[in-house]
Amino acid sequence: MSDNPRFFNRSExxxxxxLAVLLVVVLPLSVDIFRLNLVAKYLSYSFVAxxxxxxxxxxxxxxxxxxxxxxxxxxxxxxxxxxxxxSAANTKIQSTPGIPDFMDWNQITAxxxxxxxxxxxxxxxxxxxxxxxxFAFIVGAAMFKRRVGGVYFAxxxxxxxxxxxxxxVGQQGYTGGINGITDLRTLEGWDIRTxxxxxxxxxxxxxxxxxxxxxxxxxHHSKLGRILVAMREKEDRVRFSGYSxxxxxxxxxxxxxxxxxxxxxxxxLQVGFMxxxxxxxxxxxxxxxxxxxxxxxxxxxxVYGTLLVNAAKTSFSESFPQLWLLGLGSLFIAVVLAFPNxxxxxxxxxxxxxxxxxxxxxRARSGASKPRVADNVPAE
Amino acid sequence: MVIGSxxxxxxxxxEALTVSFDGFKAVNDLSFYVDEDEIRVIxxxxxxxxxxxxxxxxxxxxxxxxxxxxxxKELTKLRENEIVQAGVGRKFQNPSIYEDLTVFENxxxxxxxxxxxxxxxxxxxxxxxxxxxxxxAEMVFLQDKLDMSADLLSHGQKQWLEIGMLLIQDPDLxxxxxxxxxxxxxxxxxxxELLNRIIKGRSVLVIEHDMKFVEDIAHKVTVLHQGQVLxxxxxxxxxxxxxxxxxxxxx
Numbered sequence: 001m002s003d004n005p006r007f008f009n010r011s012e013x014x015x016x017x018x019l020a021v022l023l024v025v026v027l028p029l030s031v032d033i034f035r036l037n038l039v040a041k042y043l044s045y046s047f048v049a050x051x052x053x054x055x056x057x058x059x060x061x062x063x064x065x066x067x068x069x070x071x072x073x074x075x076x077x078x079x080x081x082x083x084x085x086x087s088a089a090n091t092k093i094q095s096t097p098g099i100p101d102f103m104d105w106n107q108i109t110a111x112x113x114x115x116x117x118x119x120x121x122x123x124x125x126x127x128x129x130x131x132x133x134x135f136a137f138i139v140g141a142a143m144f145k146r147r148v149g150g151v152y153f154a155x156x157x158x159x160x161x162x163x164x165x166x167x168x169v170g171q172q173g174y175t176g177g178i179n180g181i182t183d184l185r186t187l188e189g190w191d192i193r194t195x196x197x198x199x200x201x202x203x204x205x206x207x208x209x210x211x212x213x214x215x216x217x218x219x220h221h222s223k224l225g226r227i228l229v230a231m232r233e234k235e236d237r238v239r240f241s242g243y244s245x246x247x248x249x250x251x252x253x254x255x256x257x258x259x260x261x262x263x264x265x266x267x268x269l270q271v272g273f274m275x276x277x278x279x280x281x282x283x284x285x286x287x288x289x290x291x292x293x294x295x296x297x298x299x300x301x302x303v304y305g306t307l308l309v310n311a312a313k314t315s316f317s318e319s320f321p322q323l324w325l326l327g328l329g330s331l332f333i334a335v336v337l338a339f340p341n342x343x344x345x346x347x348x349x350x351x352x353x354x355x356x357x358x359x360x361x362x363r364a365r366s367g368a369s370k371p372r373v374a375d376n377v378p379a380e
Numbered sequence: 381m382v383i384g385s386x387x388x389x390x391x392x393x394x395e396a397l398t399v400s401f402d403g404f405k406a407v408n409d410l411s412f413y414v415d416e417d418e419i420r421v422i423x424x425x426x427x428x429x430x431x432x433x434x435x436x437x438x439x440x441x442x443x444x445x446x447x448x449x450x451x452x453k454e455l456t457k458l459r460e461n462e463i464v465q466a467g468v469g470r471k472f473q474n475p476s477i478y479e480d481l482t483v484f485e486n487x488x489x490x491x492x493x494x495x496x497x498x499x500x501x502x503x504x505x506x507x508x509x510x511x512x513x514x515x516x517a518e519m520v521f522l523q524d525k526l527d528m529s530a531d532l533l534s535h536g537q538k539q540w541l542e543i544g545m546l547l548i549q550d551p552d553l554x555x556x557x558x559x560x561x562x563x564x565x566x567x568x569x570x571x572x573e574l575l576n577r578i579i580k581g582r583s584v585l586v587i588e589h590d591m592k593f594v595e596d597i598a599h600k601v602t603v604l605h606q607g608q609v610l611x612x613x614x615x616x617x618x619x620x621x622x623x624x625x626x627x628x629x630x631x
Contacts, residue, residue: 224500226485230478237476240438241490242464242549243500251497 011352015300016213023206033195040202040270042310043209045070047263049291049302050216051256056288057296058225059252060232061149065157066260066287068164069132071279073261075175076131078274079115080124081184081192082176101183106173115174121188128265129258136257140250147246149235158281165280180275184268192269205266209303212259216299219255228252260287289332295344305343390449391416391583392437392553397446399436406432408607410446414553414583421586421594423618424604425628430587431473433604434555437585438470439463450553465495469551473558475538479531483522483541486530487513490545512548519577520544521570536567540574547578554578555585560593572596591629603628 027039048066056062086100094104099111117123139160143153168175176182184192191197219225231238231245238245268274277283286309294305309331317324339345392414399407407429414420422430435441437448439460448455455463464470478486491512494503517523520540525533530541539559546554559575560568572593575586579597588594594601594615601618603610605628611621618624 219501222501223488223494223503223505224497226481226489227500229480230489233478233480234476236440236460237472237478238489239460240440240464240470240472240476241545242461242492242495244459244461244496247497248500 012217012300016210016217019213019300019303020206020210023209024203028199028202033198036202037198037270038310038314039307040198040205041267042307043205043303044263044267044270045287045290045310046209046303046306047212047266048256048260048287049294049306050212050299051259052288052291053296053299053302054216054219054228054259055252055256056291057298057302058220058232059228059249061249061253062151062154062288063157063253063256063284064154064281064288065159065161065284066256067279067281067284068157068161069136069257069260070264070267070283070287071164071168071274071276072132072135072257073128073264074268074274074278075181075264076118076124076127076261077265077268078181078184079118080121081187081268082181083111083115083119084187085183085185100176100181102176102179102181103173108173112174128261132257132261133254136254137250140253141246144246144249144253149249158284161279161281161284165276168276168279176275178276180273180277182273182275184272187269193272198270201266201269205270208262208266212262213299213303216255216259220299224248224251286328289328291342292332293335293342295342295347297341298344301342301344301347308343389452390414391418391451392585393447393449394433394437395447395449397433397436397448398444399432399441400444405607407436410604410608412602412609412612414585417581417583419579419584419586419597419599421588421598421601422604423588423594423601423628424610427606428604429607430604431557432607434470434557434585434587437463437553437555438468440470461495464549464551465492467552469546469549469554471542471546471554471556471559473561475535475542477530477538477541477545479529481530482527483517483530483533484513484526486541487516487544487548490548492549516544516548519547520574536563536571539563539567540571543571543574543578551582553583553585557587558589559586560588560590568593 023039023043028036031039048070051069052063052066082100086098088098091097091099091101091104094101096104096109099108103111118127139157143149143156148156168180169178171177186192192201227238227243227248231248235245238248264274264278267278290306290309291302292305293309294303295301309328313324313328316327320327335342341348390413394413395411397407397410398405410429410433412420422433424430432441436443437450437455439455439458439462443456446456450463450466450468453466455466455468458466478489481489488505488509491509493509494500513526514523517526520543522533522537522541522544525537530538533541539562543556543559556575560571563571568590576597586594586597598615600613601615602612603618603621603624610627611618611624613621619629
């Protein structure tokens with residue numbers, strides 16, 4: 001009881017270390033750059049999954065619209081890259097040189113004002129963090145202050161995802177429409193399309209992912225994290241312990257939004273384009289499935305869940321393109337029915353216990369066993 | 381409220397309080413006053429509106445009309461968490477605790493510090509918190525269960541835990557809804573002893589059916605019937621009131 005729960009327990013640190021070794025050492029050495037780029041794409045979804053663990057797993061707020069925030073992050077990055085790719089020299093054959101090609105095709109003759117600040121990388125990076133937080137704050141404040149929750153909140157987020165998709169597709173001249181923003185080339189003069197750049201970006205992404213995992217763990221182990229869990233169970237009791245439940249829900253939703261946006265920005269860098277097909281209802285629900293499969297109460301589980309489901313998606317959809325979606329749906333139902341805590345639950349119930357017994361007996365044999373302080377927080 | 385218009389300042393002044401659910405007045409033009417350090421027990425038959433009164437004071441239910449003044453603050457206009465921060469604590473009839481958390485964490489969440497979002501993020505479990513949690517855990521007989529998950533506690537222990545969660549809030553007005561209901565005989569005795577200890581230095585509003593328990597602790601008793609005050613006064617005065625005998629005690 002004496003140790004502060006802010007300091008992560010050993011099994012979690014070990015878990016992050018294993019994941020880091022897997023991503024930084026094992027995968028780059030064992031797969032080619034094409035496959036590694038696929039892993040990078042999957043990892044960008046795992047940022048969303050980490051956010052969903054906070055928001056859905058801990059706080060009990062199911063958002064079926066995380067694609068919105070993934071899209072906001074992705075589009076912020078894509079707008080910057082597109083402007084850099086649309087220099088006057090690159091676009092001199094257009095009727096209006098210096099604006100993105102899709103604007104020219106849509107008879108737009110000047111860069112719209114909301115595109116202007118995206119000439120600056122610094123602005124784009126700030127926007128990746130701030131825009132989703134502001135948007136999530138507005139949605140969250142509107143819903144949670146009125147005590148809209150549960151299924152109603154899920155439906156509203158889904159509607160927002162649908163609205164944003166329609167808006168992006170409809171405003172083709174400003175957004176690139178259904179094709180999205182494509183043909184991204186350089187980042188401050190550095191060509192991001194080469195294999196070498198993809199490798200570097202992969203490592204940048206892994207670094208961001210580890211940072212996000214630590215941020216999520218800090219939130220989870222703070223008193224705020226325990227209040228989120230308390231709120232999921234007994235919202236009223238939290239109110240009568242003197243907390244504003246709405247504010248805590250807004251925080252969880254905003255945090256999840258920012259994580260998703262970082263993932264979206266990483267996606268754009270890795271894949272080289274951004275389109276509304278990553279914003280709408282279907283991708284948003286798929287992201288919830290990754291989280292459920294990995295274990296919605298486990299930050300690391302969500303990362304593994306995302307990687308595994310996407311790896312399965314890639315290999316199955318190559319062989320059985322028609323059956324894949326049915327498979328994904330069945331997987332979701334099976335996980336919810338049989339393993340409500342997903343992969344992390346299976347790990348905790350069947351593997352971790354044996355591992356701990358094994359390491360305890362080893363420590364006892366080596367004679368160096370110290371009385372171990374009980375962990376305050378149940379291991380994930 | 382004009383200062384001096386009343387003989388003295390009450391801690392809690394409920395005036396003309398009415399709440400109507402689809403036309404049914406669960407509480408009807410109710411007025412009563414609680415002094416500093418007073419132990420007030422509310423009794424009455426089922427459906428008299430006892431729990432509704434507590435719900436109204438703590439903000440769970442919104443009043444249709446009337447006022448609830450607590451230390452000069454109008455509670456009917458505040459949100460639940462603001463009412464708690466003003467110094468009102470509420471224990472629910474069924475134990476309302478966080479079953480996914482340990483006993484320690486349950487008590488820690490109730491510790492009155494870091495109640496904003498960023499306050500909670502920056503909250504550290506320092507010596508003051510640990511000492512207070514351990515002190516309260518000892519008062520509610522749970523000192524050796526601190527690391528236990530709260531859902532493993534017995535019903536009586538859950539009730540004690542919730543009382544402990546209120547104690548750690550240190551409210552000026554403590555509201556208890558049937559604190560000994562559903563407890564075994566030995567748990568009842570321990571709870572009565574616990575309540576006698578914790579009611580010192582604060583005002584307490586209790587709903588209870590256990591008459592012996594009421595006699596033990598009450599300074600003043602308010603009898604509710606059909607959302608209105610039927611009688612008020614000392615236990616002996618109320619006990620001999622013919623109206624009270626008819627609707628409540630006589631049965």
